[in-house]
Amino acid sequence: MITKIINARVVDGGRISDDPICFDDRILPQGSFAERIIDAGGQFVSAGFIDLHLHGGDGYDFMDGSDEAFRRIAAFHARHGTTAMCPTTLSGDLDETLEVIEAYKRVKTEAQTKVTGSDFIGLHLEGPYFAYSQRGAQDPKYIHPPRPDEYIRLLDACPDIVRWSAAPELDSGWEFVGELKRRGILASAGHTDADCRQMLEAARQGYTHMTHLYSGMKGVERIAGIRVAGAVEGAFLCDDITVEVIADGMHLPHEILALVYKIKGADRTALITDAMRGAGLPDGSETLLGSKQNGQPAIIEQGVAWLPTRDAFAGSVATTDRLVRNILASGITLTDAVKMASETPAKLIGCRNKGRLEVGYDADIVMFDEEVKVSRVFIRGEELL
Numbered sequence: 520m521i522t523k524i525i526n527a528r529v530v531d532g533g534r535i536s537d538d539p540i541c542f543d544d545r546i547l548p549q550g551s552f553a554e555r556i557i558d559a560g561g562q563f564v565s566a567g568f569i570d571l572h573l574h575g576g577d578g579y580d581f582m583d584g585s586d587e588a589f590r591r592i593a594a595f596h597a598r599h600g601t602t603a604m605c606p607t608t609l610s611g612d613l614d615e616t617l618e619v620i621e622a623y624k625r626v627k628t629e630a631q632t633k634v635t636g637s638d639f640i641g642l643h644l645e646g647p648y649f650a651y652s653q654r655g656a657q658d659p660k661y662i663h664p665p666r667p668d669e670y671i672r673l674l675d676a677c678p679d680i681v682r683w684s685a686a687p688e689l690d691s692g693w694e695f696v697g698e699l700k701r702r703g704i705l706a707s708a709g710h711t712d713a714d715c716r717q718m719l720e721a722a723r724q725g726y727t728h729m730t731h732l733y734s735g736m737k738g739v740e741r742i743a744g745i746r747v748a749g750a751v752e753g754a755f756l757c758d759d760i761t762v763e764v765i766a767d768g769m770h771l772p773h774e775i776l777a778l779v780y781k782i783k784g785a786d787r788t789a790l791i792t793d794a795m796r797g798a799g800l801p802d803g804s805e806t807l808l809g810s811k812q813n814g815q816p817a818i819i820e821q822g823v824a825w826l827p828t829r830d831a832f833a834g835s836v837a838t839t840d841r842l843v844r845n846i847l848a849s850g851i852t853l854t855d856a857v858k859m860a861s862e863t864p865a866k867l868i869g870c871r872n873k874g875r876l877e878v879g880y881d882a883d884i885v886m887f888d889e890e891v892k893v894s895r896v897f898i899r900g901e902e903l904l
Contacts, residue, residue, distance in 0.1 A: 520554050521547065522900070527559035527886070530857045531566060531876040540564060542882035544900040559886055562894060565857045566876050567602025567883030568839040569864040571682065572643055572731065572763060572791035574607050574808075576798035576838075581606045582810035584618035589626040593636025595799055596792075597903050599838035600893045602883035603638040603865075603873050605681060607793075609809050610646030610654075610661040613669055620677045627679070634901040638883070640870050641681030644673065645730070648685035648695065649710035653735045656808050656826055656833040657710060658815060665695035680704055681868045684730040686711035687721035696725040705868055710735040711750055718753025722760055728867065729754045731793055732762040732779060734770055734832075755782050761867055763789040767837035768845045769823040776849040785855035789864040790842040795834035797824050808833040844891045 524540040541551040574580055577595035579588040589606065596604060608619055620642065627639045647661045648670075654662055665685065674680060682705035685695065699706045708721055709730025714737065718726075729736070729750070737749030754760045762783055766776055770793075779788055792798070797806035797819045806824065807814030817824045817833035824833040839860055846856045865874030872881050882900040887893045896904040 521551055522555045522557060523551070523553035524557045524559055524564055524884070524886075527562060527564040529564050529876065530854055533854050533858065535854060540876060540884065542884070542897070542900050545882050546876055546878050546880045548878055557895075562886050562888050563853070564884060564886050566861040566874050566880070567885045567896065567898065568600045568843070568860045569640070569870075569874060570596065570601050570604045570792050570839055571789055571864045571868065572607050572645070573604055573794045574609060574834060575796035576794050578796055578800065578806075580796040580807070580810060580814065581619055581623075582609055582611060582615065582814070584615065584622050584810065586622055586626050589622055589639075590635060593630075593639070595636075596794070596838060597636045597896055597898065598893070599840045600885040600887065600896060601637050601839045602885065602896065602898045603640045603870070605641050605643040605868070606639060607643040607645050610649065610657045611810065611813065612661060613672070615810060615813065616644070616673060617676060620673070623679070624677065634898045634903070636903070638873075638881075638898060640873065641679050641868055642677060643682045643684070644680060645684040645709065648689055648692075650686040650689070650712035652712050653686070653710045653737075655710060655735045655831055656815065656817075658809065658813070664689040665691045667691070667694065670695060670698065674698070674702060682707055682728070684709035686713065687724065687726050688713040688717045692721075693724050696721075700725045703869070708736070708750065712737060713750045713753070715748035715750065715753040715756070718750040719757055722753070722757045727759055727761060729760060729762045731765050731770070731791065733775065734765065761787045761789070763791045765793045765835050765837070766790050766842040766846045766849075767792070767823065767835045768841075769821065770832065770835060773849040776846060777851070780849070780851050780855070785858045786863060788859050789867055790839065790846060790860045792837040792839060792842060793835045794837055795824055797834075798836040798838060800836065840887065840891050840893050847891070
């Protein structure tokens with residue numbers, strides 16, 4: 520059925536217009552005959568949000584390795600405007616990660632015929648090739664340098680791996696990133712102890728993205744009394760490096776978000792939730808980071824997940840609508856905020872049919888008010904909310 524949305528403020532392509540939006544499962548030309556009319560009542564309409572980095576929500580984590588976990592997480596985040604996502608792993612043992620991959624493949628095949636939540640547009644493997652000193656909430660017992668027998672097996676198990684986060688300075692790091700480049704996979708530097716010079720060399724080798732900028736990496740520091748630039752400054756210096764930020768209002772203050780935006784702009788900055796299973800649970804809730812079998816305890820306080828020691832975050836509990844609200848409070852325009860939550864993430868992983876309301880793109884649409892409270896969500900033309 521062809522639907523037309525009228526009386527909307529359409530946020531797309533860096534501008535706000537009053538153009539009608541026509542669609543079935545894809546965006547259609549404006550003059551298409553519509554069998555159903557939706558009056559937006561002056562609300563905003565944009566392409567659906569895309570989250571390239573999230574671990575869970577609604578009490579589930581992708582590391583659970585179950586079909587139910589994938590379905591529940593996708594349905595939960597879809598209600599908050601996320602129409603496409605990259606399910607993300609944590610550092611774990613090989614068999615556990617392979618189970619996650621198999622669940623991903625099963626549920627993605629199922630979702631191609633029935634829309635029940637966010638589309639899966641590729642897997643994101645986060646770890647286990649990290650710097651121990653920058654592990655954050657990653658389980659230290661699984662962290663190690665790249666092992667060809669391991670990463671080749673994982674890559675061969677799933678051609679839908681679209682990004683991998685790792686510390687580039689580790690032994691065998693260049694061989695690893697070379698394999699990612701050969702397969703067209705986005706190599707992202709994260710949980711890294713690299714300094715600025717190492718980060719610039721990593722960019723030359725093929726690391727073109729930064730995993731949750733500022734989190735799990737060094738900025739400028741004093742070594743023997745002399746200031747030394749870190750990975751953050753390397754990312755700022757290299758125009759070819761794109762970044763992502765957890766704009767939940769806890770991981771980074773407004774001033775830092777504004778600084779990243781000023782340096783990198785909306786075309787090279789993506790908003791991510793990095794949400795864990797506690798997303799959707801109230802403050803005071805006890806939860807787990809990672810799988811139910813091997814996860815680490817965490818507690819939700821002040822709208823973020825903490826390790827029990829309260830000395831590090833255990834991930835965010837944000838949804839993408841919250842990110843957009845918060846980035847607006849950092850002084851960023853609505854058009855650029857929406858771009859950072861939709862068009863830019865799609866481009867970073869080469870997803871050519873999502874992120875815009877252009878003719879021929881998937882009809883992934885979100886409707887929201889002035890406070891970015893989501894009222895309606897369409898995924899490939901199917902209304903979920």
